[in-house]
Amino acid sequence: MLTKRIIPCLDIKNGRTVKGVNFVNLRDAGDPVKLAKKYADKGADELVFLDISATLEGRKTTREMVLKVAEQVNIPFTVGGGISSVEDVDILLKNGADKVSVNSAAVKRPDLINELSAKFGNQCVVVAIDAKEINGEWKVHLAGGSIPTEIGLFSWAKEVEERGAGEILFTSMNHDGTKNGFANEALAKLSQYVNIPIIASGGAGTTQHFVDAFDKGKADAALAASVFHFGEIEIIDLKKEIKRNNIEVRL
Amino acid sequence: MKLAIIDYGAGNIKSIQFAFNRLGVNAILTHDEKDIINADKVIFPGVGEAGSAMKMLIKSGLDQLIPELKQPVLGICLGMQLLCNYTEEGDTEGLGIFDTNVKRFDHSVKVPHMGWNVITDLQSDLFKEVPDRSYLYLVHSYYAELGSQAIAKTDYGLVYASALNYHNFYGVQFHPEKSGEVGAQILNNFLKL
Structure with a gap:
């Protein structure tokens, strides 16, 4: 059976891990390659690198980092940002x-999804959607969640699927950073709207939150940053607990 | 050991080269006929769309060369699918090594099939020291139907052939280069075939 996936997310600036990383027994937590290897060894199923570099030079450095990750890490990884x-x-x-x-x-330019999917195949095109629930309606937000739009989450999700997205990474701005759990209702509704995998993001605080994202939210994967970076949740323990709830994971 | 990875412009093949590097083997990326014929082992990768990948093979003459190869050949993902008789993707005739067809998953499951799933009924030295029900990383929307040449099976809504073998030709639907230690073991086994 296909397993649910656990995905640590690393913020990268100028080729370095920038914030929120506090690993015991890791001398250089700023080195994304070492961190990535560590997560792969600890049982992460995939990794996401989010490039928050503000300059062209910074982005160039991040590309060089990508090459080093590919050389050394034996699990799949996604690169996003800019x-x-x-x-x-x-x-x-x-x-x-x-x-x-x-x-x-x-x-801003939805045809980009069609172009990427046609050229590289939908399997490598993840569309990240940041959305916020305002007066009972989920609206897509831009630029890391800071700029609201009038676009509805569910219609946009359907559109990106039709345009060739292979996967959706949905971050709830209402839940992100709260550590109060994922947006399970919206997640479950997304799974009804589209027939591509959904990655849940925003709100992870406890092991139970992950169980709920898979169980109630019907998510295919769950992404988190700080709970992993600060060692609050060990991936191996997390997966064992998920398994105890009769949810399939790779152990 | 001369290891050639066939480079015909299809997708991320560096990951495969890196995976062999991690095993201490230097693989060359090539579309040169002599390099491929003279290699001890050949990897036939593929990411992307079947129809356009087959056109690229035909354009370069690789569609004639590959079926004539005598050394062990490993098709990965789309590479495996193109070694089959036919694929529904782009209504494409394959190279006809594996006597099976490739179909699209129906809507009872999420497509693409993306993530880690188990392989069972392992039947080849390719899987030496690989436990039954090991997890491998897969990402695909089309699957090869079961047949007598299946050497591994996977269940995603239905049971399909996640690995195939005919004479010196091997094919795997999963990505051994991205499947952790188990994937590395399979690549190492291929090198010893």
């Missing part, structure tokens, strides 16, 4: 990334 063209994706895939995630650029 991707807006076929050329951007081409470079990342040639450097060994397995998938890329596009967010704001796809909202």
